[in-house]
Amino acid sequence: MKKFYIAKARRLRGTPFTSRIESQGLTAYTTYNHMLLPAAFEGTEKEYFHLKEHVQVWDVAAERQVQIIGKDSAKLVQLMTCRNLSNSKVGRCYYAPIIDEQGNMINDPIVLKLDENKWWISSADSDVELYAKGLASGLKLQVEVSEPDINILAVQGPKSFKLMEKVLGKKITELKFFAFDYFIFKGNKFFIARSGWSKQGGFEIYVENREAGLSLYDELFLAGKEFNVKPGCPNLIERIESGLLSCGNDFDNGDNPYECNFDKYIDIQSSIDYLGKKALEKILHKGINRKLMGVKIDLDKIEMMEERVLKKDKSVVGHLRSAVYAPHFKKVIGIGMIKKEYWDKKTSFEIEINNKKNKGIICDLPFKM
Amino acid sequence: MKKFYIAKARRLRGTPFTSRIESQGLTAYTTYNHMLLPAAFEGTEKEYFHLKEHVQVWDVAAERQVQIIGKDSAKLVQLMTCRNLSNSKVGRCYYAPIIDEQGNMINDPIVLKLDENKWWISSADSDVELYAKGLASGLKLQVEVSEPDINILAVQGPKSFKLMEKVLGKKITELKFFAFDYFIFKGNKFFIARSGWSKQGGFEIYVENREAGLSLYDELFLAGKEFNVKPGCPNLIERIESGLLSCGNDFDNGDNPYECNFDKYIDIQSSIDYLGKKALEKILHKGINRKLMGVKIDLDKIEMMEERVLKKDKSVVGHLRSAVYAPHFKKVIGIGMIKKEYWDKKTSFEIEINNKKNKGIICDLPFKM
Numbered sequence: 001m002k003k004f005y006i007a008k009a010r011r012l013r014g015t016p017f018t019s020r021i022e023s024q025g026l027t028a029y030t031t032y033n034h035m036l037l038p039a040a041f042e043g044t045e046k047e048y049f050h051l052k053e054h055v056q057v058w059d060v061a062a063e064r065q066v067q068i069i070g071k072d073s074a075k076l077v078q079l080m081t082c083r084n085l086s087n088s089k090v091g092r093c094y095y096a097p098i099i100d101e102q103g104n105m106i107n108d109p110i111v112l113k114l115d116e117n118k119w120w121i122s123s124a125d126s127d128v129e130l131y132a133k134g135l136a137s138g139l140k141l142q143v144e145v146s147e148p149d150i151n152i153l154a155v156q157g158p159k160s161f162k163l164m165e166k167v168l169g170k171k172i173t174e175l176k177f178f179a180f181d182y183f184i185f186k187g188n189k190f191f192i193a194r195s196g197w198s199k200q201g202g203f204e205i206y207v208e209n210r211e212a213g214l215s216l217y218d219e220l221f222l223a224g225k226e227f228n229v230k231p232g233c234p235n236l237i238e239r240i241e242s243g244l245l246s247c248g249n250d251f252d253n254g255d256n257p258y259e260c261n262f263d264k265y266i267d268i269q270s271s272i273d274y275l276g277k278k279a280l281e282k283i284l285h286k287g288i289n290r291k292l293m294g295v296k297i298d299l300d301k302i303e304m305m306e307e308r309v310l311k312k313d314k315s316v317v318g319h320l321r322s323a324v325y326a327p328h329f330k331k332v333i334g335i336g337m338i339k340k341e342y343w344d345k346k347t348s349f350e351i352e353i354n355n356k357k358n359k360g361i362i363c364d365l366p367f368k369m
Numbered sequence: 370m371k372k373f374y375i376a377k378a379r380r381l382r383g384t385p386f387t388s389r390i391e392s393q394g395l396t397a398y399t400t401y402n403h404m405l406l407p408a409a410f411e412g413t414e415k416e417y418f419h420l421k422e423h424v425q426v427w428d429v430a431a432e433r434q435v436q437i438i439g440k441d442s443a444k445l446v447q448l449m450t451c452r453n454l455s456n457s458k459v460g461r462c463y464y465a466p467i468i469d470e471q472g473n474m475i476n477d478p479i480v481l482k483l484d485e486n487k488w489w490i491s492s493a494d495s496d497v498e499l500y501a502k503g504l505a506s507g508l509k510l511q512v513e514v515s516e517p518d519i520n521i522l523a524v525q526g527p528k529s530f531k532l533m534e535k536v537l538g539k540k541i542t543e544l545k546f547f548a549f550d551y552f553i554f555k556g557n558k559f560f561i562a563r564s565g566w567s568k569q570g571g572f573e574i575y576v577e578n579r580e581a582g583l584s585l586y587d588e589l590f591l592a593g594k595e596f597n598v599k600p601g602c603p604n605l606i607e608r609i610e611s612g613l614l615s616c617g618n619d620f621d622n623g624d625n626p627y628e629c630n631f632d633k634y635i636d637i638q639s640s641i642d643y644l645g646k647k648a649l650e651k652i653l654h655k656g657i658n659r660k661l662m663g664v665k666i667d668l669d670k671i672e673m674m675e676e677r678v679l680k681k682d683k684s685v686v687g688h689l690r691s692a693v694y695a696p697h698f699k700k701v702i703g704i705g706m707i708k709k710e711y712w713d714k715k716t717s718f719e720i721e722i723n724n725k726k727n728k729g730i731i732c733d734l735p736f737k738m
Contacts, residue, residue, distance in 0.1 A: 005397040006375040007408030010690055011494060011617030012399065014674040028374040030381065031400040034494065034617060036674075039376030101506045106499065125380060125403065127496035130475065131503045137470045137644050138507015147622075248380030248403060253516075275506050305383040305405075321379055 001303050012036055015061035016151050016210040017217055024231045032062035032125045038233040045327055047230075048237040051200055055159035056232030057220050060197070061151035065206070066109075066121040066129045070143035076136055077111060077119050079274050080128075082257055084267035088113050093178040093193055097257045097265055098128060103279030105251050105260060106131060110195060112180060120206075122152075124247035135275075151213060155220065156202035159227040164203055166223050167216070168192070172203070180206075185219070188212035197234045199242035199366075236324045240333055243294070243366030249304075249322045250292055250335045256280070258288045259337065261365070289340045290318065294367055297332040297351060297360035301325050310336060310349040310360065317342045317349040317362075328369060338362055370672050381405055384430035385520050385579040386586055393600045401431035401494045407602040414696055416599075417606040420569055424528035425601030426589050429566070430520035434575070435478075435490040435498045439512035445505055446480060446488050448643050449497075451626055453636035457482050462547040462562055466626045466634055467497060472648030474620050474629060475500060479564060481549060489575075491521075493616035504644075520582060524589065525571035528596040533572055535592050536585070537561070541572070554588070557581035566603045568611035568735075605693045609702055612663070612735030618673075618691045619661060619704045625649070627657045628706065630734070658709045659687065663736055666701040666720055666729035670694050679705060679718040679729065686711045686718040686731075697738060707731055 006012070006029050013035045021038050028040040038059055041047060050056065068076055078085050081096040088094055090113050098107040098121075110122040121128055132145045155164055164172045168183045172192065175181060180193035191206040207213030221229055245251060251260045257280070258266070268281050295310070297320075307319040316339065323334030342349070347362040375381070375398050382404045390407050397409040407428055410416060419425065437445055447454050450465040457463055459482050467476040467490075479491040490497055501514045524533055533541045537552045541561065544550060549562035560575040576582030590598055614620060620629045626649070627635070637650050664679070666689075676688040685708065692703030711718070716731040 002391060003374045004391075004395060005372045005409075007397045007399045008672060008674050009399065009615075009618055010673050010675055011615065012674075018674065022371060022373075026373060028376045030376045030378065040374075100502050106502075127499050130496050130500040133469050133475075134500045134503020134505075135507045136503075138504045246378075246380065249378055303377060304379050305377050305381075305387065306379055 006031075015059050016207065016213055017059040017061065017153070020214070020217060021059050021231050026231070033064040033123060035062035035064065037062040038231070040233070041231055044236050044324065047232055048235050048327070050228075050230055051157050051198060051232060051235050051238055053158065054228040054230065055155060055157035055163050055224060056230050057217065057224070058154040058156060058232050058234065060154045060204070060234070063122055063152050064147055065150045066123055066132055067146050067148050068119045068121070068132060068143050070117060070141070072141035072143050073117050073119050076132060076141050076143050077121070078272055079135060080131065081111065082267065082274055082276065082280060083265040084270055084272050085111065086270070086272055090115060091179055091181065093180060093195055095265060097260070097262045098131070099257060099276040099280075100253070101275045101279065103256045103276040103283055104253050105247070105255050105257060106253060108245060108247050112193070120150075126247065148208075149210070151207045151210070153205040153207055153213065153217060153220075154196045154202060155205065156196045156198045156232070157200045160202035163220065163224045163227050163229060167219055175203075185216050186212070190216065197244060198238050199244070200238065236322075237326050240322055240324055240335060241326060241328070241367045241369065243335075245292070245335070246322060251321075255337070256283055256288070258283055259291050261292055290337050291343070292335055292365065293318075293338045293343065294363040294365045295320060295323075295334045295336045295360050296329060296363055297323070297334065297358055299325070299332040299353070299358050302332045302334075302353070307337075308351055308353070310338075310351050312342070312347070312349050317347065320351065329367070333367060335365065375400075384428050385576065385582055386428040386430065386522070389583070389586060390428050390600050395600070402433040402492060404431035404433070406431040407600070409602070410600055413605050413693065416601055417604050417696070419597075419599055420526050420567060420601060420604050420607055422527065423597040423599065424524060424526040424532050424593060425599050426586065426593070427523040427525060427601050427603065429523045429573070429603070432491055432521050433516055434519045435492055435501055436515050436517050437488045437490065437501060437512055439486055439510070441510035441512050442486050442488050445501060445510050445512050446490070447641055448504060449500065450480065451636065451643055451645065451649060452634040453639055453641050454480065455639070455641055459484060460548055460550065462549060462564055464634060466629070466631045467500070468626060468645040468649075469622070470644045470648065472625045472645040472652055473622050474616070474624050474626060475622060477614060477616050481562070489519075495616065517577075518579070520576045520579070522574040522576055522582065522586060522589075523565045523571060524574065525565045525567045525601070526569045529571035532589065532593045532596050532598060536588055544572075554585050555581070557585075559585065566613060567607050568613070569607065605691075606695050609691055609693055609704060610695060610697070610736045610738065614661070614704070615691060624706070625652055625657070627652055628660050630661055659706050660712070661704055661734065662687075662707045662712065663732040663734045664689060664692075664703045664705045664729050665698060665732055666692070666703065666727055668694070668701040668722070668727050671701045671703075671722070676706075677720055677722070679707075679720050681711070681716070681718050686716065689720065698736070702736060704734065
């Protein structure tokens with residue numbers, strides 16, 4: 001597959017850590033929320049095996065925060081998501097699909113409640129800030145919506161716990177999954193959550209002071225030598241195996257949260273008020289005709305730039321949206337939007353790439369390892 | 370300067386023309402509105418000279434349309450922009466800054482009025498669709514907001530008129546600047562505007578039918594041989610020389626339209642209603658302390674990933690936001706946000722890059738050639 005360079009510009013913003021990762025062997029970028037997001041160092045497969053055994057530090061500053069402050073902040077956050085946040089607690093993270101009035105997906109962020117009147121929406125790749133601004137202006141809500149200069153460092157992998165304990169002290173090991181708290185490093189306070197876009201365990205450090213963040217970054221690599229720490233990035237193989245969805249890849253504004261298997265994050269029973277509630281009621285009543293499922297394909301490589309049709313005889317089974325060669329399965333695995341008639345596991349299909357037909361089967365998400 | 374690859378994924382959507390440009394010598398991409406936008410073929414300088422003399426076909430599908438249809442569509446479009454659109458005409462394009470309630474920039478699209486109740490907002494790189502959706506839901510407006518599958522081909526350069534006449538007939542030469550109309554090619558109707566992101570003249574073809582678009586694309590190259598047609602892309606040298614601003618590069622949500630010299634697109638006199646009107650009144654009353662201006666720097670290359678400080682002695686003169694080496698000036702030229710004390714033309718400054726200080730001067734936009 002032919003490779004192309006990325007043309008840099010201020011519009012694709014660098015992060016505080018860009019110069020570090022570029023001198024640490026970065027080879028490829030993607031962009032995300034108008035920012036550079038590292039995409040490869042030694043190669044996705046090598047990085048996959050390393051992530052599952054050791055520890056990596058990821059520059060995921062591109063995971064931008066939409067900050068909502070003010071008297072009506074809880075109301076605005078709830079208006080945008082179908083997840084019931086009425087019993088949410090300060091100090092906790094909530095995976096919360098953001099939808100529009102038609103009940104279609106806009107984003108799948110982590111919502112962090114810092115205070116009754118202060119929230120961060122840790123966003124996937126779409127301008128949730130503009131949606132929030134439009135709503136706030138339209139409804140004359142008393143809120144301030146902004147994108148503060150917060151740059152996340154993720155520390156991921158099974159040895160992340162030992163590394164973080166060594167650098168930040170015993171207390172960090174007591175942090176529960178999807179909880180956050182403040183921790184001190186060299187006199188600077190860091191907001192840290194036990195979270196991250198892998199299923200290998202780890203933390204996300206919300207760097208609010210760039211200089212202090214760089215000092216912590218360097219210390220993670222210094223202290224991490226004994227744990228075989230490496231720079232890394234969200235890993236396509238690991239995230240597909242784990243069934244972690246990617247906004248813009250696996251779903252977009254043409255899909256609703258039921259089709260994305262987000263049922264447990266949808267509340268249409270209680271009295272909470274959010275956009276798209278009526279639309280979701282209708283969708284639930286009618287039932288969905290397609291949903292995201294796993295697929296396995298007899299191929300040893302694949303490139304995805306747009307969805308690809310999956311067929312059985314002459315009928316469309318569904319559309320493949322993300323895919324990668326997974327060494328564990330010795331096949332390409334992927335996530336596809338599959339029509340109801342084909343939800344039976346082990347449905348076989350064909351996918352045509354470069355005029356060659358390849359066989360595949362449907363399976364559950366996450367993949368059984 | 371070290372180069373990095375771009376990692377492809379469905380999230381960075383390909384266009385109908387991606388396979389064409391990749392086989393025509395593309396070397397680099399940028400991303401724009403969650404889509405691939407070509408950034409280089411033979412190199413910015415070679416392409417600059419070619420664009421100014423011949424004709425280029427650009428895949429600018431990334432310039433997405435936000436379509437607003439319905440009874441309240443004119444109201445919603447006007448709410449988002451400080452430009453007075455109350456006398457706007459069907460069949461015309463309007464450059465219209467989009468701002469938020471605080472009077473800060475969100476986008477600088479071309480607004481196209483297709484009908485009293487049908488508008489396209491041809492957007493720069495931010496999700497105007499989400500801003501419009503938030504506003505529409507908040508205000509319960511009777512509109513449909515969507516991103517239709519429209520993919521723009523720009524035909525730019527002095528020979529674009531001859532090429533378009535050859536392919537589409539005499540009538541296209543009668544199209545006035547910033548007007549649009551429908552034209553027939555091989556039985557397919559194409560929406561074409563006399564517009565484009567260069568000052569070399571040309572057209573933008575809003576391709577609504579992918580297959581027909583590819584056929585037209587191929588014909589433009591076939592018929593264009595005698596005009597030395599080449600594939601191209603928005604050219605950094607040409608657009609900076611011409612003073613064409615780039616959203617996300619030259620301005621962002623931290624800047625207001627007065628600071629961007631958009632005075633003639635701001636109406637605070639009439640009774641039109643838009644978000645940020647009160648904020649702009651205050652800004653006008655108080656006066657601005659900085660604005661975008663041109664700069665020339667004694668350098669033969671530069672890379673921009675974030676704004677760079679311009680200093681005079683120990684004082685900050687302003688910040689450089691876009692810059693490129695311009696062969697005409699045998700210098701780096703750029704666009705910077707300059708503090709009021711330094712608006713006097715020919716103010717000199719220093720810019721430090723890699724620990725080396727370089728001299729520069731302030732000048733007007735667009736650059737005098």
